[in-house]
Amino acid sequence: MNRNNFANWEAPASWLKISSLECHTGGEPLRIITSGFPVLKGATILEMRRDCATNYDHLRTALMFEPRGHADMYGCIITPAERADSDFGVLFLHNEGYSTMCGHAIIALTRAAIEAGVVEKCEPVTALRIDVPAGQIQAYAEIEQGEIQRIYFDNVASFVLDADAEIEVPGLGRVRYTLAYGGAFYAYVDAPSIGLSLQAENHSQIIDAGRRIKQAVQASRSITHPFQADLGFLYGTIFSAPTQTPGVHSRNVCIFAEGELDRSPTGSGVAGQAAILHAQGALPLNQKIVIESILGSQFQVSAVSTLSYGAHHAVIPRVEGNAHIVGKSCFYLDPSDPLQHGFIFR
Structure with missing residues (x-):
């Protein structure tokens, strides 16, 4: 393994650190924020969406725009479930703001949730309920000998x-x-x-x-x-x-x-x-x-x-x-960086 001393760099404790799991579904990226993002306020996904847009939009741009992202970047924030029978909620991010529904993200989240142990893996089918701004999504993964074979979801009306x-x-x-x-x-x-x-x-x-x-x-x-x-x-x-x-x-x-x-x-x-x-x-x-x-x-x-x-x-x-996991990322916001909240060319 090739390792050098650049790996010893550490960010100051005062810098904001945001971590993510990087995926793609059919080539479309999904950056799942796994830690570091502030807890959003609200009892519903739409209320949390409004809170994020009002108070933390600079973090959306920091994570979606260059230099951490690009003009076609896409991501999501995991939230508490809105409904009693849901497993978790999700808020979608892109270069303009916040989506109401995203199918490629649901497919990637289903794989990641099962493989990361967010939900219990059950054979032959693991079912998830995911709250999104547009409603509740029913997602499914068919599993054989511990491996995911198919992923699909039933959308909102x-x-x-x-x-x-x-x-x-x-x-x-x-x-x-x-x-x-x-x-x-x-x-x-x-x-x-x-x-x-x-x-x-x-x-x-x-x-x-x-x-x-x-x-x-x-x-x-x-x-x-x-x-x-x-x-x-x-x-x-x-x-x-x-x-x-x-x-x-x-x-x-x-x-x-x-x-x-x-x-x-x-x-x-x-x-x-x-x-x-x-x-x-x-x-x-x-x-x-x-x-x-x-x-x-x-x-x-x-x-x-x-x-x-x-x-x-x-x-x-x-x-x-189908979706694939391609990496993990760790991002820092240096308070002295004039471009800490990102920039975009379209």
Whole structure:
């Protein structure tokens, strides 16, 4: 083993130290904060979200922005459970603020929670209940001979808010979109209809188009969640297109927050896609489809049940994917560092 004296460096005791577990799901990063973050106040996840945004947003930027992160970084804070039957709660972080739901994070958290002993490992299936801003998520891991074989979760009620909308977008012209909710609201756009390639080498153009569409939709309409005002906002734009990959239904590329490009197929995004396809009669209950990301990583999604959700006909989507642990990190905030709270270029 190659070790040198640089490993002997120690931070002054007065510096804030924040530790994390580093993961990815289908290429999309997840930084799980494991220690050092202040305890958030509130009886619900939404109340804790407000407390974090009001009092500790400088720590979000410190952990998501450069030099500790980057413009497409994603993370989460573990909180006490909101509900008596939940295992824990989670607050999601990104370059713009705080997500309401995140499927790729749920998949990574399920693996990490089981492997770290946060919940007891049970064969053949370990079930978790996780409180998120959008509600309670039921997550599952199938286990064989002590090893996780499959991870999937049942999402919150997902529905179509506007099946046929159109907006004038600077630089793109008239753009047709569907507005749907899968734990967050997205504007879904058929990429070929605007001449947009979803190949990885076209990522800059995809980000630009996604930001333009999001800004135009936000400026043109209000978005209301049936029950929680805090959930009523447009989170991003999702582009869909056919793919040549055998056995794959389509490719999804999500541009969310402040121009972040999701490396995964987007868990809450494919949940909204399931709601759209079910409403169109193209996805019967319990029929599984595979959706790929800009990297070719895959999520499997189905609609497992229907329900009324306020005035909306909704489905409960089931999303399956895989996650990997890639490291542990320890970050320090030097009070004399003028860039201690981070910076970002997008």
